[in-house]
Amino acid sequence: MTRFVFITGGVVSSLGKGIASAALAALLQARGYKVRMRKLDPYLNVDPGTMSPYQHGEVFITDDGAETDLDLGHYERFTGVHARRADNATTGRIYSEVIARERRGDYLGATVQVIPHITDAIKEAVVSGTDEYDFVLVEIGGTVGDIESLPFLEAIRQLRNDLGHDHTMCVHLTLLPYIPAAGELKTKPTQHSVKELQNVGIQPQMLLCRSDRPIPDNERRKIANFCNVRPQAVIAALDVDTIYACPISYNREGMDSEVLRYFGLPHDGTPDLSRWEKIVHTIREPEGEVRVAVVGKYTALLDSYKSLAEALLHGGIANNVRVKLEWIESEEFEKSADRLERLRDVDAILVPGGFGERGAEGKIDAVRFARENNIPFLGICFGMQMAVIECARSLAGLPNASSTEFGPTDEPLVGLMTEWARGSEMLRRREGGELGGTMRVGAYPAKLATGSRVAEVYGKTDIRERHRHRWEVNVHYRDVLEKTGLRFSGMSPDGILPEVVEYPDHPWFIGVQYHPELLSKPFDPHPLFSGFIKAAVEKARS
Ligand code: GLN
Secondary structure, three states, rough: OOOOEEEEOOOOOOOOOHHHHHHHHHHHHOOOOOOOEEEEOOOOOOOOHHHHHHHOOOOOOOOOOOOOOOHHHHHHHHHHOOHHHEEEEHHHHHHHHHHHHHHHOOOOOOOOOOOHHHHHHHHHHHHHOOOOOOOEEEEEOOOOOOOOOOOOOHHHHHHHHOOOOOHHHEEEEOOOEEEOOOOOOOOOHHHHHHHHHHHHOOOOEEEEEEEOOOOOOHHHHHHHHHHOOOOHHEEEEEEOOOHHHHHHHHHOEEEEEHHHHHHOOOOOOOOOHHHHHHHHHHHHHOOOOEEEEEEEEEOOOOHHHHHHHHHHHHHHHHEEEEEEEEEOOHHHHHOOHHHHHHOOOEEEEEEOOOOOOOOOHHHHHOOOOHHHOOOEEEEHHHHHHHHHHHHHHHHHOOOOOHHHHHOEEEEEEEEEEEEEEEOOOEEOOOOOOOOOOOOEEEEEEEEEOOOOHHHHHHHHOOOEEEEEEEEEEEEHHHHHOOOOOOEEEOOOOOOEEEEEEEOOOOEHHHHHHHHHHHHEEEEEEEHHHHHHHHHHHHHHHH
């Protein structure tokens, strides 16, 4: 029978609950168990798709086209298990389902209430489709004590009774602050936070304590005593220099064996963590360094580019180099063209995904700089669209080339996608329709041209990549652009949607309509990122 581990957080936010959950999943996997990870988010948005990256960081896309919380990205990067729509539920989604049922009359005249209707819907979201897994790890977003997360905590409390204590476990992540004046790690915030949990009827069986130093025995015993857990179940989550060291660090602290002991499973010996040791070793002791400029728009909050930063790091692992990222606001270049000179001594330039007109001209300037100065270039989604506009303006003699995303234009190089195929189904959209959930989003196949650079990078011509876009490169301009030397080297299988463009005469210049960063793993770097960083290494050497 499936076992459920619920992970809550207390004291403060941003303790890295997502990474901690993912690292535990990786450890259970290394012990030979089949794991699935889920996240419950307490906000009222139905999904994070409509939230600004500044609010919520990156929106992570699943194969089945869900727009989800960025923690699902960590889950995939640590476990390699592809997340699904069902793995992320928000308060908004739960309520909209319950209200839809109420409108249909499914509740047969009952008064619809948080308990039991909302909590039942939460419980259903937690357990549905989990039969084949040994462990399901469920992270609860937010901090214990918030009003918003109460229905989720109540659902967990009930689930522990429904499924049995021997099949459910609660892990609570807290912070042990070090107070220099006292020379001590303080346990009081942890005690209070566990009290908050106990108030709603949940007794954690394990505490994962973020701390910048080892927990002395005395403090460990104190925490165990006051919080009603075994001292062995007080696990130090020590600060690490790379997130990929977490599985190794938690294992040393005994986390996985304590979890297995709790469930009455064999817990001796150590799992094979060589995969993580290799990754950490390469990150800590690379043989060189490359500098990559990321010219974007949300650079003030790096969580907006979480998967991208990780994928670039993975590209570095593949080439045994450190990748130093320089985050540049593209609007800088619009203020003064001289600032483009900053790009002269980087080894590669990347223009990532984005939305809206602000900063677009600066991105186009960065594309031109990369093209003219033979600097390796990767354009992702919006970045690819800007590369095509740059080509049209600078090389194809279409100075008014633009995207209809920025308003009406005579030369719609990039236009609103109004219909596209998903398998045998045609999906359609109206201009001015709803914004939420109306993009071409999720994994779609693409065909790469034989002999193209991108096909060489992948080592195959049939690919499947995750998308999230509302506009598309206008295929009617294909001939005009190809005459300038830009090759359309990847297309949707029906030949209608441009997926990849490249300049065969440039050392390495590729634009892709999809988001390769979402599929990269530290133990399996995405070929586009390995290839891009390899090109940067070659540029650095030349
Ligand atoms: N704004 C562009 C579109 O919707 C690009 C989206 C993106 O970069 N993810 O097509």
